[in-house]
Amino acid sequence: MMVEASDFLPLPAFQQWMQQALLDPQQATAAEAVLNHSARLSAQEHLAIYQRSYMARLRGCMAQQFSALEYALGEELFRVFADDYLTAYPSRHYNLAELGRLFPAYLQSNRPDALSEDKEDWIDFIVELAGFEYALNVLFDQQAEENYHLAGLEDDESELALVPTCTLFRFQFPINTFYTQFKKGECPPLPFAGTSQCVVLRHEYQLTVYDIQPVPYEFLTLLATGMSVPAAQAAFSQRAPVTQLWPVWKKNWVEANLFRVRPKAG
Structure with missing residues (x-):
């Protein structure tokens, strides 16, 4: 089971560590140095439950922001791109509406035909569709005179x-x-x-x-x-x-x- 944060770290330090563990699992301090294990799960396995849940929530937000794109790519390929993007650009904004802001640019810079002289049309379509869907989200929330x-x-x-x-x-x-x-x-x-x-x-x-x-x-x-x-x-x-x-x-x-x-x- 997870120990109380105050047993090892002051609360602000524990919160910072937990945030880092969720945003960048590869760079986080070993879970055993902060969390306790239980009879059934190691400290790392306990932490992994939170990491998977957090990633699943972000992935769900991405699917809502880019629902037409998810359909166009198919759920499996969309998940690959979304997970890759979330690893490269972890959420650091309190407003999840910002989550997909860099996704169209990410898709463009990581297109499968990036090293090929002959570009594939369907990838251009995917990049344009992603940009349009995110723009619609921005326009809906935009502060403007009504x-x-x-x-x-x-x-x-x-x-x-x-x-x-x-x-x-x-x-x-x-x-x-x-x-x-x-x-x-x-x-x-x-x-x-x-x-x-x-x-x-x-x-x-x-x-x-x-x-x-x-x-x-x-x-x-x-x-x-x-x-x-x-x-x-x-x-x-x-x-x-x-x-x-x-x-x-x-x-x-x-x-x-x-x-x-x-x-x-x-």
């Missing part, structure tokens, strides 16, 4: 601005299509490469994702810089017949809660 007035069709275009939580994505694969099908309970196959764009909105703490075509995507990237609609129309006029397109865009985007009324200066 007290704004949504625009209506009657509002003048000069008064329109994108809502505070509005993020544009461009991918090499149909990431949102795959993700949406998975979330609907379908079993989508891994897709072929193909550029796609989408916009993610959060209104009243509800995320909505829309696929978007290349031309309106490029127009929205101008608005995302803070440019006004008239200024974006002028800048875009050389690239597309924006005068004809704008009425349709405005109707669709207002109905999608993409715009708020621009706050008055002062």
Whole structure:
């Protein structure tokens, strides 16, 4: 059985040791120097129970943050990558929402074809999907103004601005299509490469994702810089017949809660 921490170590020192043993088992002081054994289990075996439970909890959090990725990889391969990642980047933040922050970069730097000149498409898809899923988690929790007035069709275009939580994505694969099908309970196959764009909105703490075509995507990237609609129309006029397109865009985007009324200066 485990001894009382105070028998050997002051409580702060014991807590620090236990944290180190969970975060980095290979570097931890031998359990026998801190814990007692029981009739059935050694001190190390007692500690291993906590280590396995802790890792299982973190792995479960990773599976929640990257549920579509777990489906795409399969549970077994996802577990291999997740365990490897958690060993390389143990959790050191009180908020487990931070747990997967480096996972997309980890997958990119540890891709199986890293040393090969011919890169495999499916790995690019996996990295993009991981980045998208983590971005959705961040956007859901992001601190942003929620007290704004949504625009209506009657509002003048000069008064329109994108809502505070509005993020544009461009991918090499149909990431949102795959993700949406998975979330609907379908079993989508891994897709072929193909550029796609989408916009993610959060209104009243509800995320909505829309696929978007290349031309309106490029127009929205101008608005995302803070440019006004008239200024974006002028800048875009050389690239597309924006005068004809704008009425349709405005109707669709207002109905999608993409715009708020621009706050008055002062």
